Amino acid sequence: MSHLDELLSVYLDGEITPWESERVEGHLRDCLRCRRTLIDLNSARTAIRSLPTLEMPIGLVPDTQVRPARRRTVWMGAAAAVAAAVIALAAAVASSPEPLNLNDVSRQLGARASLDSGAAPFKVVLPTGGLE
Amino acid sequence: MADTPLSWEEVARVHGRKIYNFAYRLCGNPDDAADLVQEVLLRVRRGLSSYQPGSFDGWLWRITHNAFIDEMRRRQRRPTAPLPESYDRWDAQSSPGADEQLAAMRLGEEIQEALLELPYEFREAVVMCDVVGLSYEEIAQAVAAPVGTVRSRIHRGRKMLRSSLAQEEVG
Numbered sequence: 001m002s003h004l005d006e007l008l009s010v011y012l013d014g015e016i017t018p019w020e021s022e023r024v025e026g027h028l029r030d031c032l033r034c035r036r037t038l039i040d041l042n043s044a045r046t047a048i049r050s051l052p053t054l055e056m057p058i059g060l061v062p063d064t065q066v067r068p069a070r071r072r073t074v075w076m077g078a079a080a081a082v083a084a085a086v087i088a089l090a091a092a093v094a095s096s097p098e099p100l101n102l103n104d105v106s107r108q109l110g111a112r113a114s115l116d117s118g119a120a121p122f123k124v125v126l127p128t129g130g131l132e
Numbered sequence: 133m134a135d136t137p138l139s140w141e142e143v144a145r146v147h148g149r150k151i152y153n154f155a156y157r158l159c160g161n162p163d164d165a166a167d168l169v170q171e172v173l174l175r176v177r178r179g180l181s182s183y184q185p186g187s188f189d190g191w192l193w194r195i196t197h198n199a200f201i202d203e204m205r206r207r208q209r210r211p212t213a214p215l216p217e218s219y220d221r222w223d224a225q226s227s228p229g230a231d232e233q234l235a236a237m238r239l240g241e242e243i244q245e246a247l248l249e250l251p252y253e254f255r256e257a258v259v260m261c262d263v264v265g266l267s268y269e270e271i272a273q274a275v276a277a278p279v280g281t282v283r284s285r286i287h288r289g290r291k292m293l294r295s296s297l298a299q300e301e302v303g
Contacts, residue, residue, distance in 0.1 A: 005287065006283050006284055006286075006287035006288075008287070009286050009287035009290055010283055010287075013261065013268070013286075015267065015268045015283075040291070040294045041287070041290050041291065041294065043294055043297075044290040044291070044293045044294035044297065045262060045290055047293070048243060048247070048258060048259075048262040048263060048290075048293070049263075050239075050240075050243075051157065051240055051243055051244070051263065052240060053149070053153060054149075054153050054156055055149065056148055056149055056152045056166075056169070057162065057166055060148065060152070060166055060169055060170070061141075061144035061145065061148040061169070061173065
């Protein structure tokens with residue numbers, strides 16, 4: 001079985017196409033190794049993102065007002081939520097060689113990262129974890 | 133970000149903290165980070181008159197990338213200066229207890245040290261993605277590389293970082 005490798009990082013960042021996402025989730029159902037790799041990658045990603053935001057030394061620039069956070073469209077946030085849900089599921093079964101139950105996966109994903117069908121997702125913006 | 137050019141003072145106000153955090157995570161010490169911020173702002177000041185409307189973020193991060201590369205070439209050394217004690221400052225909204233705060237600071241130092249062990253191309257891509265919050269496309273534009281290369285650098289950087297942090301845990 002070939003493994004996903006860098007596609008897992010792309011998946012975590014929500015920079016993935018629907019076709020790639022389908023492929024990743026299908027592969028993760030059956031591949032214990034990739035589920036563990038996903039958890040490791042998420043661990044590194046979370047560690048970097050947990051670093052505190054530093055304030056600039058006084059006088060380095062004319063003024064250091066804090067501005068509103070950068071915004072990103074909701075689909076990026078939704079993709080990240082789906083990835084987070086899959087990681088949680090992967091973590092739950094990482095120690096077991098048993099394949100995942102597809103119905104359980106889709107049900108839990110739907111519960112954790114649902115988008116209202118009547119919403120207009122591309123008009124909604126959410127703040128990202130990035131700096132501004 | 134609107135395509136309307138800002139004055140360099142506005143660029144400093146709006147983007148300064150972001151550039152400083154990028155520089156600090158890449159260099160690992162406040163002095164080099166401050167030097168890099170000043171160099172970037174100097175280049176912004178010089179370049180604004182010839183700025184062509186387009187992606188301002190792409191333009192700014194391209195300048196930042198070039199300034200960092202030039203500085204690396206000038207020094208011809210890998211920056212490994214240790215973090216000064218208690219330098220990192222936590223968001224005022226969080227108020228963990230003293231023990232938790234100390235543990236978090238130590239962990240932050242370990243992560244910073246692990247970042248500095250990465251090859252600079254990987255470190256830069258990871259920091260742009262996970263610290264600054266740029267998209268793969270924006271990073272590709274900043275470092276003048278294909279998106280596929282950016283994907284690979286971020287992935288390999290995270291794997292190396294994870295391996296390094298795991299060794300710290302064992303040690």
